[in-house]
Amino acid sequence: MEMMRERYDVVIVGSGGAGLRAALAATELGARPVLLTKGEPQRSGGTLSAHYSFCAVLPTAKPGDSPEVFAGDILRSGEGIADPRLVRVLAERAGDAVAFAGRLGVAFDLEEDGSKPHLGWLAGHTFARAVHVGNAVGREMVRVLVKAVKQARIPIHAFTHAIDLIVDDGVVHGVAAYHQPSGELRMYEAPAVVVATGGGSQIYELNTNPFEATGDGYGLALRAGIELTDMEFVQHYPSVMVSPPGARGLMFNSGILIPKGARLLNRHGEDFWDRYGVGPLREATRDVMSRVMSREIAAGNGTDAGGLYISTRGMDPDEFPQMQQRLLEDVGVDRDAVDREVAPGAHYFMGGLRIEPDASTSLPGVFAAGECSGGIHGANRLAGNALSENQVFGAIAGRSAAAYALRHPLPSSGTDGRAVEEALEPVRRILSRVSRGESELKPSEGWAEVQSLMQRDAGATRTAEGLERALNRLSSLREELPERLGLRESSLVYNRDAGKALELRNMIDTGWSVAASALERRESRGAHVRLDAPEKSGEWACSLAIRLSDGSALIRKLAREEGERT
Known part of the structure; x- marks a missing residue:
């Protein structure tokens, strides 16, 4: 197999929102980045599937809202697991990330009078703080980011699979990759690497993710000896279609429809929610909904397809997300259907590479951003915070990687x-x-x-x-x-x-x-x-860090409250 070598300051693995934002930030500091993506820019990655929202506290926020309130919502949803340092960074800088997106050309939906961005409310948030672009905010974010990356003449190497990080004496020297169109193995030498590969929900049979979400960043990190954290926390989106077969795996947007009056029914047509004593359905976060639904299915009250019904009887179909409606119709779901079979499906990894507030990992020179990083969301991610995370920490990772690379250039002799x-x-x-x-x-x-x-x-x-x-x-x-x-x-x-x-x-x-x-x-x-x-225990009010060592798991507890590691 032939080997080709190229040299850069920063190698960025992944071309979703986090990777694209990291590339722009690295360039701003004068570094030479390259983007590697196993798919095609603007046609692959998880950011494209972000439908509705991008949460932030804006200058036009609702009275009483603030970054401190936003951070409190994230920490409460994270149930004692989220790293408060990372949460503060996210809450304080998300507004700047929205402003940056606006400068790139994202036209967020406005109030009827056109005076300011419309803010949607999502479960778990104290205030409405979700900006949106119809029901396609992720697609619009990727469009403007790709355009900006191309204008900055940042190289994007498509159909290029990152194989492993190259580590020599505890120092990263770049990324080994397989270039599918040529069949070549390639060595991308660089003193800094940003891992922005998205999540890993394709490890589950029922999931909402694109086919590219195979946990590549987690594999790269584990084999390089980098610690992961919070990997046990995999968010399941509560309402994923299980029938008809052509619709299996598609999201049915409960986050919008439940607050408008949609209900959950078991196979017998019973509204079972109140039996579980977890509060009103319209206020339930995704983890609570998934937990209750999974237990109802496990109790033998699921449909033959392994799901439950989300009922929209009495609701106006015009209130449904129209892009979603068209997609479901295309795969055989009747537009006038009022009961749709759904079940919890893997949706988002709260865990990932353990990062510091500057997006650095446990291996010098390696940084991470987006879904592949861990510690920000804790035990459950609030709806609307995925884009906030990938834009805030994508920018931080790009700047940090560029600064590190310019301080620690590779030797002219090249990698061993x-x-x-x-x-x-x-x-x-x-x-x-x-x-x-x-x-x-x-x-x-x-x-x-x-x-x-x-x-x-x-x-x-x-x-x-x-x-x-x-x-x-x-x-x-x-x-x-x-x-x-x-x-x-x-x-x-x-x-x-x-x-x-x-x-x-x-x-x-x-x-x-x-x-x-x-x-x-x-x-x-x-x-x-x-x-x-089944119970929560104070003994486990901490994160777990896991590392691969000679085929075995080395796991330790992290004391989040003090910012210490035990």
Whole structure:
């Protein structure tokens, strides 16, 4: 396999909102960044699926709202797990991020008199603070960011899979990658790397995420010895379509419709919500809704498709998000339907690379932003805060990485070839294997096994027995992969199996970190629900940090309140 080398100041992995914003920020400080994306800019990534909102406290905020109130909402939703230092940064700078987006050309919806941005209210927020662009704010954010990146002449290398971080003597030297159109292995040398790869919800069979969300950043970090935190907290969006088959995995926007009067019904047509004593449905956050719905399904009251009904009887269809309505009609859902089958589906990872307020990680020179970072949301993310996070910390990560790179340039002699070969050796073994027999594992089969395993044993509800089963199987798969995996074609040029094989490697590591962390946390809190430990415990009012060491999990508690690490 041929190896091509290029040198930059900052390598940014991921071309969603966080990566694009990081690239612009790095350039502002005079650094030379490059963006790597395994998909295509403006056509891939999780930011595009952000429908409605971008939360911030603006100068035109509702009377009484403030960054302090916003931070309090985030901390309350995070149930004692969110890092207060990161929360303060997010709450204080989100307004600046909205203003920056406006300067780039995002035309946020205005009040009827056109005097100021319209602010929507979302569950868990004390005040209405969600700016929006119809029902496509994420798509509009990506459009203006890509335009700005192109105007700044920042190179974007599409269809380029990051394989591993190159680390030599505890110092990052760049990223090894597979370029799908040429079949080449590439070395992108740089003293700083920003990981902005999004989440990992594709490890679950039922999820709302694009196909690219395979946990790549978590895999890169674990194999480089970087700590992850809060990986047990995977937010499940409560109303994901499970029927008809063509609509399975699509979101039905309960965040907008529940406050307008939509109800939840079980298979018998019963409104079960009040039986659980968790307060009014219209005020319920996503973790509470998912927890109650999962328990109702587990009690045997789910539909044959494994869901419940969200009922919009008596509601005006014109109040529904119209883009969503058109999409559902396209896949076979009747526009006039009043009961739709839904269930909680994996939606967002609260956990990720453990970062400091400057977006640095536990490995010098590596920074992280967006969904792949951890510590900001705690046990549950408030609706509307994903774009706030990726824009605020994308800018911070880009500036911090640029400053670090300009202070710590790579030696002119280049990176030690031994470090490069150590990173590439397991990947060379995987990519050189062409399927020759029935006993070999095809990448698609590996995907299906991981998704089924995680859905069953580490999904919206969990037990120690299931988590141990998932952990053991994922550990075995990690060891088997280099010897069992078989690609259908020998040429690596536009080899779809090669890309899927690299993603499978990351899915296994991501699922492993979720299962290990969930097994360690012996309580229920936020998005983490243990049926065998249903109560919240003060003993676990802390974050867990996990690191991969010789195939085993090293887990430690973080004392968030004092900003200390124990």
